[in-house]
Amino acid sequence: MKIQGEHHFDAPREEVWKALLDPDVLGATVPGSQGLERSGDNEYQGKLKIKIGPVQGVFQGKVKLTDLDPPNGYDLKIEGRGPAGFMNGTGKLGLGAADSGTNMRYDIDAKVGGRIAGVGQRLLDSSAKVITRQALEALDAQVVARAGAGPTDSAETETEPVASDAEAATQPPASAPPTQAEFAAGVAKGVAAELIPAPYRRLVTMAAIGIVAAIFVLFIRECAG
């Protein structure tokens, strides 16, 4: 499975770079994350609760970053395993300066196995996309907040070693990863986006709203009766 794409941050490259090395920030952005902690030099570990279709479980995960090239990017290796299966991935993450912020490119090749592959595979791609999108949206918010909170910090910390820098950084603003319900809604949206051609999506959404409204009206009538 390939997880790849680009994302634009409205923040300077250094800010994005710092955020990407801060376990607290990352732990707070990935849906289902139960916290991420530093386990060594450029190594992090944590638990991730995942629900894909009928398969759910807690994955014990490790992320190892190599070839760090601040603030341009790094290579990463991900290992996750749990009762529902495993995920091993390797990839690259690159940051480039853009007009009014930073462009991030990510390209991860992941192998997924066990029950999560055997039972959940039809939803795997959509789920991975949604997890990535929601994580990036949350990361976006964190980066913007950090950039807003201390715009002068970036210049000061630029030359400091990356690891200690992340530790020394101000606490990120309180932020929770998306809830299961938000995640599920995201998956539904993601699946709909893949299955329903764009011109019809609005119609389908409107139809859904219409149905919900109708149920609501019926419900009120029932109660009133």
Next chain:
Amino acid sequence: MAVLGTSIRRREDPALITGKGRYTDDFSSPTMLHAAIVRSPYAHARLGAIDTSAAAAAPGVVGVFTAKDVEAAGLPGMVPVGWLLPDLKVVAHPILAIDTVRHVGDGVAVVVAEDRYQARDAAELVDVEYEPFDAVTDPAGATAEGAPLVHADAPSNVAFDFELGDSESTEAGFASATQVTEIELRNQRLIPHAIEPRATIADYDSSTGKLTVRMTTQNPHVHRLLMVLASLGLPEHKIRVIAPEVGGGFGSKIHHYADEAIVAMCSMQLGRPVKWIATRGETNLTDAHGRDHVTKAAIALDADHKIVGLRVDTYATMGAYLSTFAPSVPTFLYATLMSGQYDIPAIHCHVVGTFTHTTPVDAYRGAGRPEATFVVERLMEEAAKEAGLDPTELRRKNFVQPDQFPYQTQVALEYDSGNYEPALDRALEMVGYDDFRSQQSARRAGGGKQLGIGFSTYIEACGLAPSAVAGSLGAQAGLWESAEVRVNPTGTVTVYTGSSAHGQGHHTTFSQIVAEKLGIDVDAVEVIHGDTDAVQFGMGTYGSRSAAVGGSAIWLSVDKIIEKGRRIAAHLLEAAVEDVEFADGQFGVKGAPDKSLGLADVSLQAYLAHNYPADLEPGLVATTFYDPANFTYPFGAHIAIVEVDTETGEVELVRYVACDDVGNVINPMIVDGQLHGGLAQGIGQALWEGAVYDDSGQLLTGSLMDYAMPRAHRLVNFELDRTTTPCPHNPLGVKGVGEAGAIASPPAVVNAVVDALSPYGIRNIDMPLTPEKVWRAIAAANGEGSE
């Protein structure tokens, strides 16, 4: 009234349909423990440390075992292969993986707890270190240079390299041909999906040293023997294997799996009964799969459209290990069928069996014969098209003719009987062939949904098997069957058969055989099977053998009963044995109509036996071990009509017509039922089913959300008829029917779809013919056609 040939209702059904049938999971006891097997999520990995401490400390857990414990217990601990081929690469298959896992689902540990939920929860706590490696899953790709090796001692992943027929004469045939038609086929991997998942309860009694195993098995004695020889090593008389009600098998419950040995080991270690019930996910990963062939084949015709040669090259995967009968399936049950119903002077079939990092593949309904029939009948269809002949015409031109029987094929079998044209004629009459072609033309002119018709004039070899033939072909056992018939003192009859039923209706058909011959009521017959402590050694139920082999054994035992009864009656009636005749349930004396005794009179005296002469033994019991002289050769003509939506690729089965010849029929309703089930499975293979692995060896069709089983509403009302050519070598004149539907139908359906799409120039679409594949084929044809 004759009971043979009548559709009496299945005697086993009242229990089964009122919830009274007892399956393995229905047996419980207060001390029973429950096992959950920890399985590899990797297709190929080195096994590192296994930390069982967290699992062992979990609530309710009483034991956690790994391969080390198997060794410590002193068990042989191996899963055996029971069918050897010349130069077969026999590889070790430990019941729990020792240092390498070779497919997703390979067992690495077992957790035993007070209840099954505790066991499953704790199984998730077993911490296993894996060092993953690349995997190979493609039957042909496995032999490619540099492909990851499944077993270090099997170079190029080759399990065997097998040939049947004569390559020289075949090449000569091709050289002389005026038309050569080639085809490349993929016979996809299938997952059996019996309704009842595999299950085992093992109960070891340390005071007697006796192990009782209740399990889902089609052949309890064979299971016991393999446990003795390879996995457990206990003395045979100290193992009792019982098959309670078994909810379908289709071959998947023939084989000796690691699981029953693991569960037995747990009970032996813990001294309590241990139950294991596979989850549906486990059955998908561990039940032996079926098919999975990659084939290139060619047929050569002369100017008169007579077949002058047939050449087949197949890669068939064995999966990660050699399952019990796996090597026989793509060889002696496949290559031997390549002559089909046709008089083919030269055939050569080459099969390479390969190891891949996938679930082992073994016999699944039809076992080799559906694959062979698919090759032959797809070739006939394409060759007819290429020759510009009607597909029925090319078949007729090449049928083995009635006066050619017994017909020796070029691939080892001798067809004992057959008469192929009448079955085809009848099927064509039923389907209204001439009308169909005009409807089809009208559709083609009009556009929209296209009609197609497909034929399959199949033959199969079943009633496994003449032991000498089986032995010469590599079987480690003859495939005879046993029957003991006991006439009880009051004249009722108990039959002990080695043929262990799991849905086929043995209670009914076997009772009909006995009732017919002894002139008693069907309800006066009880059929006992599926218990090694109750029944003499027997071979079990598979290969469409129960009526032809098991039924014949019963027939011959009843003959012996009648013989003994005549001697007893002669003594009681003070007549000469030669003068005693048996008819309509009465022993009478020639020329003395007033002197006769009923069966019950004779049987009572057989046991009271207080004034017998010295040469007359008491009792009225007879045992037969019947070894058939040949396979039986059912045949028939199957015709599918489909409608293909060329806009969406959706295939709808419109009609399915078949005229089969299964010889004499004991119970027409049961025969039809067997055909219906087989047809559903064959049509399922053609249109919907298929196991899919990704490149890393993950089974992507791990649940019924992704593995599409046939459903009743997508099938049609099967239109069936029969011709009757009795089997000449068994006393009942019966042939097998259990697999015929699954053997005949896939090519009929695929031929029909290809026929519907022939205006597009589409020659082949690989099964299953999902809307996506059909749509893509049409789109590709349109693209090429318009450019």
